[in-house]
Amino acid sequence: MTKALALAAGLLAATALPALAHTEDALRQSPPPAPFIQVSDALPLPEFIPGLGTLFVDPATLPAGPFLAYDRDGNLSATVYMTPLEELANGTSYDDLHVGAHNVSSVDIYYNAGHPGVEAPHAHVVLFHGDEARGRLAE
Template identity: 75%
Template sequence: MNTFKKLTIGLGVAGLLGGLSSQALAHDEEALRQAPPTAPFIKVSDALPLPEFIPGLGTLFVDPDTLPAGPFLAYDREGRLSATVYMTPLAALEEGTAFNDMAVGRHHAESVDIYYNAGHPGVDEPHAHVVLFHDSEAKARLSP
């Protein structure tokens, strides 16, 4: 079990679900448009030793039950949902794991970036970041 999962279980996040599925919340665009999103999403920087705003990704929120892949909801400094991020472990992909029917923060994506990450707190193993930017200005808003 990775560090992020241990921390969030310790915080009792699973009890916050209140019968709502992350799939339903992730497809309710209005509920996610402004930070903070409602439970079961938690702020990543509250659970891990990461900065509140990560240059290029923004302020991240995730439903711990969807780890490690996500979706991570990425908000700009004004609290606007700017991107949906997935962190798919390379080993899982090489073993044939499919990540199907993953939720999105918004149904529109203006552009997509995909890049390698060697690992960081929360997703310790090498993985691919798949970043769906939801409007033409989103990437700039998430920059330093």
């Protein structure tokens, strides 16, 4: 399973980097333009989630996302994907996923047992945009 998650993350990163080139500037500051909505306005989640920040998503891209993660100052800090493990195990592919910014300084992948919006167990794939992004989202 670890190899499958690593492979999935690599494929996500490789296919996502060329996307959203024409809208990257519009996504740098919160709130992003339509069709993105603030996750906490649609689901019973806090406005700011430590480690993930303030999340926005285009509902049409659920469950994978991308979820755009902003720090408390409204700066885009990460792009997050939430990929259900059962769907990955059954062969579902998430192709041509977008990113909020092309600068990706590091990637985290971790298990989540489920939460409002993505109730099934899933992997969080977090692409951090900048060396200090992780710290800005932790606060």
